Amino acid sequence: MLNLKFALSALALEMGAWSGPLLLHGRSDVALASYLLLHALACLMLSLCLLPFLSGEQARPRLPVLALLAAFSYGVPLAGFVGAVLAVVMLRIYRSPVAHGAFESLQLPEFDLHQRMQGSFRQAGMRSFLGNSNAPMQTRLRAMVALQYVSGRVASPLLRSVLSDPSEDLRLLAYGMLDTLEKRINRTIDAELEALRLAREEEGEGPDGRSAGPRTTESAHRLSDLYWELVYQELVQGDLREHAIHESLRFCDMVLAREPDHPQLNLRRGRLLHETGQLEAAGAAYLRARELGLPATRVLPYQAELCFERRDYQGTRALLQELSQWKALPRLKPVVDYWNTP
Numbered sequence: 001m002l003n004l005k006f007a008l009s010a011l012a013l014e015m016g017a018w019s020g021p022l023l024l025h026g027r028s029d030v031a032l033a034s035y036l037l038l039h040a041l042a043c044l045m046l047s048l049c050l051l052p053f054l055s056g057e058q059a060r061p062r063l064p065v066l067a068l069l070a071a072f073s074y075g076v077p078l079a080g081f082v083g084a085v086l087a088v089v090m091l092r093i094y095r096s097p098v099a100h101g102a103f104e105s106l107q108l109p110e111f112d113l114h115q116r117m118q119g120s121f122r123q124a125g126m127r128s129f130l131g132n133s134n135a136p137m138q139t140r141l142r143a144m145v146a147l148q149y150v151s152g153r154v155a156s157p158l159l160r161s162v163l164s165d166p167s168e169d170l171r172l173l174a175y176g177m178l179d180t181l182e183k184r185i186n187r188t189i190d191a192e193l194e195a196l197r198l199a200r201e202e203e204g205e206g207p208d209g210r211s212a213g214p215r216t217t218e219s220a221h222r223l224s225d226l227y228w229e230l231v232y233q234e235l236v237q238g239d240l241r242e243h244a245i246h247e248s249l250r251f252c253d254m255v256l257a258r259e260p261d262h263p264q265l266n267l268r269r270g271r272l273l274h275e276t277g278q279l280e281a282a283g284a285a286y287l288r289a290r291e292l293g294l295p296a297t298r299v300l301p302y303q304a305e306l307c308f309e310r311r312d313y314q315g316t317r318a319l320l321q322e323l324s325q326w327k328a329l330p331r332l333k334p335v336v337d338y339w340n341t342p
Helices: 002-023 029-053 062-075 079-094 100-104 123-130 137-149 152-161 168-203 214-232 238-258 263-275 279-291 296-309 313-323 330-340
Strands: none
Touching (some): 029 062, 123 152, 214 238, 238 263, 279 296, 296 313, 313 330
16 A cells, blocks of 8 residues: 555656646746756655565665665656666566575476496406395396497406306306307408409419418408407407417417508507417517507506516506506505505
């Protein structure tokens, strides 16, 4: 009711402000003074009427807001009067603060403890989970199926750890996944062997590869990669592993006979010789790879391992001290810290 009285008073005073100069013949100082006085009172009444419609923080501090409304409507005759009303209506409709109850009723989402962040795969945690017979069988099966999206280097050891699991379903699934990984590479090897045979026939190369052409060399390089993948991903064991090592080494030597300055293949040759127990030849290959510009972080760990197998512990410590200068080897940091501890 009070707002209505203020509104009617403002309207009456504003009408009086405009009709006063007409009654006083519009040209005297008295007419101007009467207009300004009545217009100021009308603006004050309008401000008192509109202020309660502003909610919450919009109406504080009250006196400055009241003065702003009055000054705006007073400074712009008629248009300011109407504009102040429209501004308050717009603020009331479109800028009302959201009720606090909407946030108080917000519920937290349910989190699945078995979920993990992308890119945070941990082999040790997965191994313990797969070996936990108390975990639900369906969850363990889903975890194994998810290993098909993980690199073979990580998935193969995890699958082999399940081959002795009491659950027959898990064992069969692990056997099937390992067999699929191995057969996929073996099929590629068969196709590449045929490509190598055709390249030799077309280029007229001998089986020793000493005078291999570019296509023969390329096929030999891919075969060395494929046989090495069988070893690197631990897809073959026992005699098959020895066969894959020797085949990869044979094709690696074939490529190096044509491209002796290939740093990556010299490193691979060192690793293959290392696997066969030819430590002296492996050490020479590692040195050759470093001389050809391969980063030290790629070669130093294998050289340190080689010195350790030779029981050259001083050499191992020296190489790991050199390796400690590099900060981008988080997985080797515990080993480096151990050997650098006085």
